[in-house]
Amino acid sequence: MPIDPTSRIRRFNRAVTAEVGALDTSFLGRGRPLGAARVLNAIGHGRGEVGLLRDYLGLDSGLLSRFLRGLEEEGLVVTLPHPGDARRRVAALTEAGRREFSAYEALSNDRAAELLARFPKGEELLRAMDLVATALGRDRIAIEETDPRGEAALHCLTAYYAELGRRLSTGFDVSLSRDPEAADMMRPRGVFLVAVSDGLPIGCVGLKGKGGEMAEIKRLWVCPSARGLGLARRLMEAAESAARTLGITTLRLDSNSALTEALALYRRTGWVEIDRFNDDPYPDFFFEKRL
Amino acid sequence: MPIDPTSRIRRFNRAVTAEVGALDTSFLGRGRPLGAARVLNAIGHGRGEVGLLRDYLGLDSGLLSRFLRGLEEEGLVVTLPHPGDARRRVAALTEAGRREFSAYEALSNDRAAELLARFPKGEELLRAMDLVATALGRDRIAIEETDPRGEAALHCLTAYYAELGRRLSTGFDVSLSRDPEAADMMRPRGVFLVAVSDGLPIGCVGLKGKGGEMAEIKRLWVCPSARGLGLARRLMEAAESAARTLGITTLRLDSNSALTEALALYRRTGWVEIDRFNDDPYPDFFFEKRL
DNA sequence: AAAAACCTCTGACTTACGTCAGAGAAATGC
DNA sequence: GCATTTCTCTGACGTAAGTCAGAGGTTTTT
Numbered sequence: 294m295p296i297d298p299t300s301r302i303r304r305f306n307r308a309v310t311a312e313v314g315a316l317d318t319s320f321l322g323r324g325r326p327l328g329a330a331r332v333l334n335a336i337g338h339g340r341g342e343v344g345l346l347r348d349y350l351g352l353d354s355g356l357l358s359r360f361l362r363g364l365e366e367e368g369l370v371v372t373l374p375h376p377g378d379a380r381r382r383v384a385a386l387t388e389a390g391r392r393e394f395s396a397y398e399a400l401s402n403d404r405a406a407e408l409l410a411r412f413p414k415g416e417e418l419l420r421a422m423d424l425v426a427t428a429l430g431r432d433r434i435a436i437e438e439t440d441p442r443g444e445a446a447l448h449c450l451t452a453y454y455a456e457l458g459r460r461l462s463t464g465f466d467v468s469l470s471r472d473p474e475a476a477d478m479m480r481p482r483g484v485f486l487v488a489v490s491d492g493l494p495i496g497c498v499g500l501k502g503k504g505g506e507m508a509e510i511k512r513l514w515v516c517p518s519a520r521g522l523g524l525a526r527r528l529m530e531a532a533e534s535a536a537r538t539l540g541i542t543t544l545r546l547d548s549n550s551a552l553t554e555a556l557a558l559y560r561r562t563g564w565v566e567i568d569r570f571n572d573d574p575y576p577d578f579f580f581e582k583r584l
Numbered sequence: 585m586p587i588d589p590t591s592r593i594r595r596f597n598r599a600v601t602a603e604v605g606a607l608d609t610s611f612l613g614r615g616r617p618l619g620a621a622r623v624l625n626a627i628g629h630g631r632g633e634v635g636l637l638r639d640y641l642g643l644d645s646g647l648l649s650r651f652l653r654g655l656e657e658e659g660l661v662v663t664l665p666h667p668g669d670a671r672r673r674v675a676a677l678t679e680a681g682r683r684e685f686s687a688y689e690a691l692s693n694d695r696a697a698e699l700l701a702r703f704p705k706g707e708e709l710l711r712a713m714d715l716v717a718t719a720l721g722r723d724r725i726a727i728e729e730t731d732p733r734g735e736a737a738l739h740c741l742t743a744y745y746a747e748l749g750r751r752l753s754t755g756f757d758v759s760l761s762r763d764p765e766a767a768d769m770m771r772p773r774g775v776f777l778v779a780v781s782d783g784l785p786i787g788c789v790g791l792k793g794k795g796g797e798m799a800e801i802k803r804l805w806v807c808p809s810a811r812g813l814g815l816a817r818r819l820m821e822a823a824e825s826a827a828r829t830l831g832i833t834t835l836r837l838d839s840n841s842a843l844t845e846a847l848a849l850y851r852r853t854g855w856v857e858i859d860r861f862n863d864d865p866y867p868d869f870f871f872e873k874r875l
Numbered sequence: 876a877a878a879a880a881c882c883t884c885t886g887a888c889t890t891a892c893g894t895c896a897g898a899g900a901a902a903t904g905c
Numbered sequence: 906g907c908a909t910t911t912c913t914c915t916g917a918c919g920t921a922a923g924t925c926a927g928a929g930g931t932t933t934t935t
Contacts, residue, residue, distance in 0.1 A: 301710050301717075302696035304782045306607065308717035309600045316597065326891055343913070356893060358914050380901045380912040405593035412719045414812045419592050421712035421719075426592075426599035428703045428712075491595045521705045617921055634883070647923060649884050671882040671931045 305425075312408075319400050323393070325367075328352075330397060332360045333369060333386075337394035341383045342375065369393050423518040427490050431522060434490045436531045441478045441485035441499060449487060449497035453514035460551045461575060470573055477501045483508060484535045488515070488524055495519045498528040500536055500544075508536055510546040513555060525558055533584060543583055547576030596716075603699075610691050614684070619643075621688060623651045624660060624677075628685035632674045633666065660684050714809040718781050722813060725781045727822045732769045732776035732790060740778060740788035744805035751842045752866060761864055768792045774799060775826045779806070779815055786810045789819040791827055791835075799827055801837040804846060816849055824875060834874055838867030 320330050331350055340346050347357050361384055364370040369390035375381035386394055409415045427434075439445055457465035478485040478499045488496035496515040502508040510532060515524045536544060546564070548555055556578060564580040611621050622641055631640050638648050652675055655661040660681035666672035677685055700706045718725075730736055748756035769776040769790045779787035787806040793799040801823060806815045827835060838861070839846055847869060855871040 298700055298706070298710055299693045299696035301714060301784065302699060303692060304784050305713035305717045306604060307782055308720040310604050312720045313597060313601055313604065328892070353893060353895090354913065355895080355915075362914085374901095375912095378902070378912085382913065401594060402590045405590035408593065408719070409589055411722065412813075414719075415589070417812075418715065418719050419589055421715040422596040423592060424709065424712040425716060426596045428705075428709050429599040429603045429699075431702065491598055493592065493595050521708075522703075619922065644923060644925090645883065646885075646925080653884085665931095666882095669882085669932070673883065 316401065316404050319404060320397065322400070323396060328356070329360050329363055332357065333364060333390065333394060334397055336370060336384050336386055337391070337398070341385055343372075343382045343384065346384070364390070420518060423493070423495075423516070426493075427495060427519045427522070430491045434488055434495070434519075434522075434524065434527075436486050436488050436527060438480075438484050438535070439487050441475045445487045445489065445494040446485055446497060448494050449514055449516075450512060452516065453497070453512055456514070457549075457575075461549055462551065463575070465575060470575055477503065478511070481539065483539070484532070485512075486528060486531050486535070488519075488528060490519070496524050496528055498532045500532045500539075500541075502536075502539060502541060506540065506542045508539070508541045508544055510544055513546075520554075525555070526562065529558070529562065533582075537584055541584065543581065545570060545579070545581050547571065547573060548578045548580070549575055550577050607692065607695050610695060611688065613691070614687060619647070620651050620654055623648065624655060624681065624685060625688055627661060627675050627677055628682070628689070632676055634663070634673045634675065637675070655681070711809055714784070714786075714807070717784075718786060718810045718813070721782045725779055725786070725810075725813075725815065725818075727777050727779050727818060729771075729775050729826070730778050732766045736778045736780065736785040737776055737788060739785050740805055740807075741803060743807065744788070744803055747805070748840075748866075752840055753842065754866070756866060761866055768794065769802070772830065774830070775823070776803075777819060777822050777826070779810075779819060781810070787815050787819055789823045791823045791830075791832075793827075793830060793832060797831065797833045799830070799832045799835055801835055804837075811845075816846070817853065820849070820853065824873075828875055832875065834872065836861060836870070836872050838862065838864060839869045839871070840866055841868050 317327055320327060323330065325333075332346065332352075335346055335349055340349050343357065343361070346352070347354055350357070352360075361370060361372060364384075365372065367389075369387060370384050371387055372382045372384045375383050409418070412418050441450075454465060454467055477483050478501050482504055483500040483502035485499045486497060487494045494516075496519060498513045499511040500508055501511050510529070513525060513528060515528070533544065545567070546559070547570070548559070550556070559580050562582075564582045567579050567581045569576075569579050608618055611618060614621065616624075623637065623643075626637055626640055631637050634648065634652070637643070638645055641648070643651075652661060652663060655675075656663065658680075660678060661675050662678055663673045663675045666674050700709070703709050732741075745756060745758055768774050769792050773795050774791040774793035776790045777788060778785045785807075787810060789804045790802040791799055792802050801820070804816060804819060806819070824835065836858070837850070837855070839850070841847070850871050853873075855873045858870050858872045860867075860870050
């Protein structure tokens with residue numbers, strides 16, 4: 294009877310293979326082979342360029358070409374030359390293609406919803422799935438510059454504020470804190486970075502500049518399922534290197550003694566403690582780092 | 585940017601598909617198509633009967649037959665008539681087949697070990713995988729009678745004692761408790777049941793009889809990743825129905841006030857509190873149920 | 876003892892997927 | 906301006922996998 298780690302992983306593989314297989318089978322229900330369905334869905338998700346499609350789906354150029362022609366004959370897709378480079382082609386869904394795409398989306402969503410409904414501990418299951426997905430896709434975590442008012446940023450910030458509320462003994466109310474202006478966290482004054490794993494935002498950091506040589510690090514957060522992977526450090530390094538490209542020479546940040554992992558990280562990575570430099574009610578630790 | 589539950593599940597699917605695909609690819613390295621490799625592995629795992637193989641792998645009888653013949657030609661497998669029914673056939677590995685099977689096992693184990701090594705939070709990942717596997721394979725949880733000294737039972741009991749140690753304010757030392765004799769939890773006096781999900785034991789319960797009409801429920805435990813699925817209830821029902829087949833009319837059990845979920849379950853399912861009936865130092869609640 | 880049901884195997888066929896070489900059009904380098 | 910590189914597409918070919926009908930055994934039923 295297997296109980297060792299490898300057996301547990303292999304049990305997981307078996308369970309998951311069955312689940313994925315079942316989803317594929319339900320996709321077959323629309324009378325189209327899986328390959329063509331995958332292409333249609335990738336186009337629907339915005340991967341119109343043929344080169345992108347090839348990379349994303351890992352297909353041979355000949356095979357992909359055939360799939361595209363098949364979808365064109367079905368009237369679901371049109372391909373046009375790329376505006377800037379006429380060698381390349383871009384595929385787009387027709388009206389019928391969009392309908393077909395939504396049908397696949399619905400199948401996929403239904404399966405997900407059904408799985409959740411079948412399992413009483415929904416949120417716990419989702420957290421476990423996030424953790425596994427992050428672990429498996431670890432090499433695929435990308436750090437991207439984004440608009441601090443965008444959806445990805447908002448998701449991270451909401452989770453960040455909620456966590457502060459739980460961890461600070463005083464609670465946390467954004468409106469009492471000095472909420473950085475969005476423009477201060479966008480080029481040319483600063484940046485806002487999110488870590489994205491397979492489409493899901495799982496961490497963020499803001500660099501808030503005033504146009505001078507001094508800038509502040511704000512809103513460093515990593516989603517619980519992705520902690521312990523050194524992601525916070527990667528985010529901080531990315532923020533510092535962005536700061537350098539903006540001509541910034543000194544970074545500051547404030548933090549709270551309840552956030553012990555963060556404080557440990559700052560101390561490990563060359564930050565030095567300085568005197569209070571603002572009157573924000575929440576922070577009680579202040580750091581500086583010269584680049 | 586997707587954050588809703590279905591997107592999270594779909595991200596999980598993508599991550600996991602890539603992982604499973606990578607395992608399949610590594611299986612291809614042994615110069616044999618995937619179908620044949622799956623058959624070989626199923627035989628190695630004890631599914632020798634052709635009918636069983638067909639069901640387990642979901643193959644057409646013609647296709648399976650071809651795979652078997654291919655493996656026979658390679659000298660990895662021999663098929664013999666079924667001892668009791670000459671229409672059926674049973675496949676078995678030859679010496680060379682066993683070697684090849686171990687090579688596949690090694691590949692599988694290596695991949696699992698590598699995944700674990702790559703991820704700093706190993707135990708957490710394993711727990712998440714257990715939870716997901718249990719959720720996906722929920723309909724496949726089987727309750728089986730087993731030897732209370734067997735490996736599956738031991739795994740559950742070790743986890744059970746460890747949990748008691750954590751949860752009882754006094755700690756827990758098995759030797760101080762009245763450890764039921766194994767024979768009292770095997771037919772004809774009692775039974776020991778484990779819940780098995782895809783080969784992994786995830787819960788247990790013992791029915792300890794003395795040969796009379798009275799028996800005791802012992803060692804009810806459900807693995808944390810499988811809680812909230814009503815498994816404890818299923819185990820108790822299975823134990824009760826086993827008790828009925830043994831001619832037992834009254835059940836008793838003792839428990840501890842720290843085990844609140846268990847107490848709630850007993851109260852919900854027709855057990856009534858009675859006076860202390862033993863001098864075991866740990867329990868402080870005593871229940872009885874007439875069948 | 877004959878009929879019916881059952882199990883595995885074989886041969887013929889189809890489909891999905893993938894590979895490879897090279898053609899044709901467009902962009903880039905010198 | 907010409908050679909080289911970069912993309913996409915087409916045609917020819919190969920392999921893995923799956924389907925179907927029926928043959929040839931064995932067992933069960935009546």
